[in-house]
Amino acid sequence: MKKILFIIGSLRAQSFNRQVAKVAKELIDNRAVVEELDYSSLPLLNQDIEQPEPKEVARIRKAVAEADALWIFTPEYNMSYPGHLKNLLDWLSRPVVAMDYGTPTCINGKKVAIAGAGGKAATAGCRAKLTELLTFIKAEVLPIQVGIAVPAEAWGTNLLVLSEEQKQELKGLVEQILE
Numbered sequence: 467m468k469k470i471l472f473i474i475g476s477l478r479a480q481s482f483n484r485q486v487a488k489v490a491k492e493l494i495d496n497r498a499v500v501e502e503l504d505y506s507s508l509p510l511l512n513q514d515i516e517q518p519e520p521k522e523v524a525r526i527r528k529a530v531a532e533a534d535a536l537w538i539f540t541p542e543y544n545m546s547y548p549g550h551l552k553n554l555l556d557w558l559s560r561p562v563v564a565m566d567y568g569t570p571t572c573i574n575g576k577k578v579a580i581a582g583a584g585g586k587a588a589t590a591g592c593r594a595k596l597t598e599l600l601t602f603i604k605a606e607v608l609p610i611q612v613g614i615a616v617p618a619e620a621w622g623t624n625l626l627v628l629s630e631e632q633k634q635e636l637k638g639l640v641e642q643i644l645e
């Protein structure tokens with residue numbers, strides 16, 4: 467069975483993006499194995515500690531390499547992606563062996579789906595920049611993306627209830643990634 471690795475771009479316990487991921491997992495049902503990547507202990511990238519490959523980096527790269535596709539659910543921070551998500555992608559973009567730029571990295575050619583929940587613009591700025599970054603590091607970004615504008619009432623309750631229309635949009639992305 468295919469394996470899809472979820473990457474949540476928010477560290478917040480009640481993250482709306484994690485709530486969207488939960489709905490996506492329900493929509494995938496038992497048609498794929500879904501796991502969430504825990505990258506909360508990933509160090510900040512520093513070329514002084516790149517070699518030898520830190521244990522936590524090796525674990526994360528292995529999880530990415532073993533997945534058939536990645537699905538990023540991310541908020542928008544100042545019209546872009548959160549810094550910790552950039553840090554993760556920077557690690558994934560680097561060679562395992564020093565100065566070896568010929569061997570493909572674990573993100574090279576990997577299919578990546580993008581969804582984002584945020585303010586009124588539904589993370590459009592973030593998704594555009596994330597698409598650019600992922601393309602630069604040679605991932606294959608799937609064309610259908612889903613952006614969700616979190617309604618005002620959700621900010622009070624910390625509960626994001628998706629409309630039928632939004633669920634249908636997510637479903638479209640689910641079918642795309644399962645293909």
Ligand SMILES: Cc1cc2nc3c(=O)[nH]c(=O)nc-3n(C[C@H](O)[C@H](O)[C@H](O)COP(=O)(O)O)c2cc1C
Pocket residue numbers: 476477478480481482483484540541542543544545546583584585586587588589616
């Ligand atoms: C540093 C920072 C910058 C933000 N900038 C934006 C922004 O540019 N556009 C936007 O829609 N929301 C912005 N937000 C609000 C987030 O979209 C909002 O907090 C969202 O709920 C975070 O996602 P989460 O619920 O998954 O943690 C910003 C939040 C933070 C903390």
